Amino acid sequence: MTTPPSVVRDRALSLAGGELPAYLYDLSALSTHAAAVRETLPPQVELYYAAKANPEPEILAALSPYVDGYEVSSGGELAHVAKAVAGRPLAFGGPGKTPDEIAAALDLGVRRFHVESAYELRMLAALAARVAPETRVDVLLRFNLPLDAEALAGSSLAMGGRPTPFGLDPAEADDAVAAFASGDLECLELVGVHAHLASGLDAPQQLAVAASVVAWSQALARRHGIRLTEVNVGGGMGVDYADPEARFDWARYGQGLAELCAAHPELTLRIEPGRALTAYCGWYATEVLDVKRSHGEEFAVVRGGTHHLRTPAAKGHDQPCAVLPTRAPWPHPWPRSEARQDRVTFAGQLCTPKDVLARRVAAPGLRAGDRVVFGLAGAYAWNISHHDFLMHPRPGFHFL
Ligand SMILES: *Cc1c(COP(=O)(O)O)cnc(C)c1O
Numbered sequence: 514m515t516t517p518p519s520v521v522r523d524r525a526l527s528l529a530g531g532e533l534p535a536y537l538y539d540l541s542a543l544s545t546h547a548a549a550v551r552e553t554l555p556p557q558v559e560l561y562y563a564a565k566a567n568p569e570p571e572i573l574a575a576l577s578p579y580v581d582g583y584e585v586s587s588g589g590e591l592a593h594v595a596k597a598v599a600g601r602p603l604a605f606g607g608p609g610k611t612p613d614e615i616a617a618a619l620d621l622g623v624r625r626f627h628v629e630s631a632y633e634l635r636m637l638a639a640l641a642a643r644v645a646p647e648t649r650v651d652v653l654l655r656f657n658l659p660l661d662a663e664a665l666a667g668s669s670l671a672m673g674g675r676p677t678p679f680g681l682d683p684a685e686a687d688d689a690v691a692a693f694a695s696g697d698l699e700c701l702e703l704v705g706v707h708a709h710l711a712s713g714l715d716a717p718q719q720l721a722v723a724a725s726v727v728a729w730s731q732a733l734a735r736r737h738g739i740r741l742t743e744v745n746v747g748g749g750m751g752v753d754y755a756d757p758e759a760r761f762d763w764a765r766y767g768q769g770l771a772e773l774c775a776a777h778p779e780l781t782l783r784i785e786p787g788r789a790l791t792a793y794c795g796w797y798a799t800e801v802l803d804v805k806r807s808h809g810e811e812f813a814v815v816r817g818g819t820h821h822l823r824t825p826a827a828k829g830h831d832q833p834c835a836v837l838p839t840r841a842p843w844p845h846p847w848p849r850s851e852a853r854q855d856r857v858t859f860a861g862q863l864c865t866p867k868d869v870l871a872r873r874v875a876a877p878g879l880r881a882g883d884r885v886v887f888g889l890a891g892a893y894a895w896n897i898s899h900h901d902f903l904m905h906p907r908p909g910f911h912f913l
Pocket residue numbers: 563565566584606607709712713747748749750785786787788789
């Protein structure tokens with residue numbers, strides 16, 4: 514269960530059934546949260562927003578005063594973010610960048626790349642020499658660094674320290690750095706190291722990762738007698754879907770990063786969270802279409818489903834929600850279907866048993882026509898969903 518703020522609650526109750534489902538974004542809550550996050554970070558830490566978590570233009574714009582830039586991971590995100598928040602710094606990351614995407618990024622003035630492989634490094638060097646020969650292009654080499662398994666117990670999506678398609682293998686680090694010294698990579702400047710190794714981490718785990726990435730990058734620099742002035746330690750700050758009121762401990766994280774910065778005064782540290790910035794501001798509001806029994810359990814079928822809010826299916830959890838009973842007179846000649854048990858499973862309109870938003874939620878007296886608002890729907894929700902499956906209408910979008 515969760516408690517929506519009154520702006521969200523009022524909107525969910527005032528929209529007509531036909532205007533639901535709808536994504537309701539509480540932009541003032543987003544601003545307050547982002548400002549508080551920024552406040553905890555020392556000045557040496559730059560905050561980039563990973564646009565893939567939620568690239569709605571209104572969200573990108575609301576974050577703008579509090580972030581130093583945006584991380585984009587495709588040509589599509591690049592074009593979209595460059596338009597939505599024109600003039601803000603962008604870093605181009607992500608695996609499998611095509612030559613066209615890299616050229617487009619250079620054309621748009623992007624001068625910071627997170628390079629994923631030795632092949633991509635050569636490609637970027639050749640394209641930079643052609644498209645932007647007069648300017649310096651900053652490179653952070655992304656590495657798939659080993660993770661301290663103990664420090665990371667419980668992280669949900671580890672993408673480092675085991676075989677993955679992300680970043681360079683640490684065994685290739687010396688050759689990649691040597692390539693810069695050889696003069697083959699004119700136009701490119703190796704400024705540092707990038708590592709996004711896991712998601713769902715708490716603050717002590719994130720600090721352990723940050724310290725180990727910084728130590729690794731400084732050792733690399735020492736071996737080659739060079740300076741590496743930037744370290745990007747990625748995103749992955751945890752969001753607890755089982756406890757929607759919980760928050761990543763930004764104060765503790767900021768304090769730990771300040772200590773790390775104090776030990777490395779020449780370093781710019783960068784973080785690029787997505788989920789932990791925008792998850793809390795988004796709500797998926799819908800209407801109960803039917804309440805029914807099946808083999809001893811009760812189900813409520815709501816308008817919409819996991820084709821709009823794939824998060825619970827993708828992560829295998831129950832999306833936190835709140836039931837808002839509607840007391841307006843029932844406008845139909847047929848009776849409302851209603852729950853007889855205390856617990857109801859919320860399913861969507863898709864013809865698949867996977868279309869479940871939340872299981873066995875306490876909802877005594879739930880009736881057709883009641884509203885349900887799902888929280889933590891501001892990140893990896895609408896934009897990771899398979900919208901066209903079954904051809905139901907798209908939700909509304911409201912920026913409150
Ligand atoms: C997805 C991603 C992020 C953001 O991760 P969150 O878990 O949303 O914080 C940051 N950096 C890279 C490279 C990513 O792929």
